[in-house]
Amino acid sequence: MKKGIAALLVVVGVLSIILGFCAFGADTGYHENNNTYGGDAYTGIQNAAAQTANNLVDLADLTAFGFGSILLIGGLVLVLVGINNLSMSDLSAAKNAIDNITKMTSTEAQPAPQAPAEQPTEQPVEEPAPAQTEETL
Numbered sequence: 633m634k635k636g637i638a639a640l641l642v643v644v645g646v647l648s649i650i651l652g653f654c655a656f657g658a659d660t661g662y663h664e665n666n667n668t669y670g671g672d673a674y675t676g677i678q679n680a681a682a683q684t685a686n687n688l689v690d691l692a693d694l695t696a697f698g699f700g701s702i703l704l705i706g707g708l709v710l711v712l713v714g715i716n717n718l719s720m721s722d723l724s725a726a727k728n729a730i731d732n733i734t735k736m737t738s739t740e741a742q743p744a745p746q747a748p749a750e751q752p753t754e755q756p757v758e759e760p761a762p763a764q765t766e767e768t769l
Contacts (some may be wrong), residue, residue: 641710641713646711652699656700661689666678
């Protein structure tokens, strides 16, 4: 069960890192240029709209960087925790296997002393007591 969770953490971490790089590379739009139309109201309206669009692009860039950073750092943490748990369980399993092999080889190298075979002795057979009947009473 622990290996499954550790493997799942590694997979989720790798996906998080990939999504983090996607967030860094996301196209968040472009900045609009301010234009001048000669002094009429259109110039003010266009410049206000351009400033609003520029602010939204800056906000999108900041959001993409923030989410990308969170996904990248979180993914790295998940991968490291998963690898740590995976390697710890593998190390303990390997240690147990080595201990078992050591026990097996030490018992095979030095066979246990065997007790001398006992000679069967004849047990005296007891004859059953005669059944009491009404005549013997």
